[in-house]
Amino acid sequence: MNWNGNVNMQLISAEQQRYPTVGDWWIDEAGCLQVRATLLTNILDSHLVMAHEYVEAMLCIHYGVTVEAVDKFDESWKNDSVYAEPGDDPTAPYHEQHDIALIVERMLAHACGVDWTKHDNAIEASFKAMNK
Numbered sequence: 302m303n304w305n306g307n308v309n310m311q312l313i314s315a316e317q318q319r320y321p322t323v324g325d326w327w328i329d330e331a332g333c334l335q336v337r338a339t340l341l342t343n344i345l346d347s348h349l350v351m352a353h354e355y356v357e358a359m360l361c362i363h364y365g366v367t368v369e370a371v372d373k374f375d376e377s378w379k380n381d382s383v384y385a386e387p388g389d390d391p392t393a394p395y396h397e398q399h400d401i402a403l404i405v406e407r408m409l410a411h412a413c414g415v416d417w418t419k420h421d422n423a424i425e426a427s428f429k430a431m432n433k
Contacts, residue, residue, distance in 0.1 A: 304362050305332030310355065312340045312347050320376055321431035323424050324350045326358035327368045334358055339427055345413060346423045353406040357388070360398035370394040385425060 388399030
């Protein structure tokens with residue numbers, strides 16, 4: 302599916318995610334980029350995740366990494382890995398895009414005065430709760 306340039310970004314509950322994740326993106330049937338982040342206790346944490354997902358999506362689209370490739374990898378990824386999340390795994394088809402998005406997320410967190418360890422712990426706790 303080709304991206305038409307439009308973007309729809311929303312904060313949603315963990316139960317509304319397409320699969321157990323704190324952030325997700327895809328291109329819908331109309332060509333609109335859909336970005337979702339799980340609503341965490343601290344709304345700023347949620348928006349940092351959303352920014353990450355948007356940057357990751359934009360870079361994947363730019364470099365031809367398909368939604369299907371990302372979804373297939375994420376859905377088959379085993380949480381018993383040494384990596385905290387699928388995109389951290391160097392075998393992920395979007396690993397580079399994920400790493401750049403993580404840098405942007407860290408920069409935004411720093412600019413907002415967010416303690417990275419607390420932010421990361423909030424994401425990890427939400428992810429673990431989804432994967433019980």
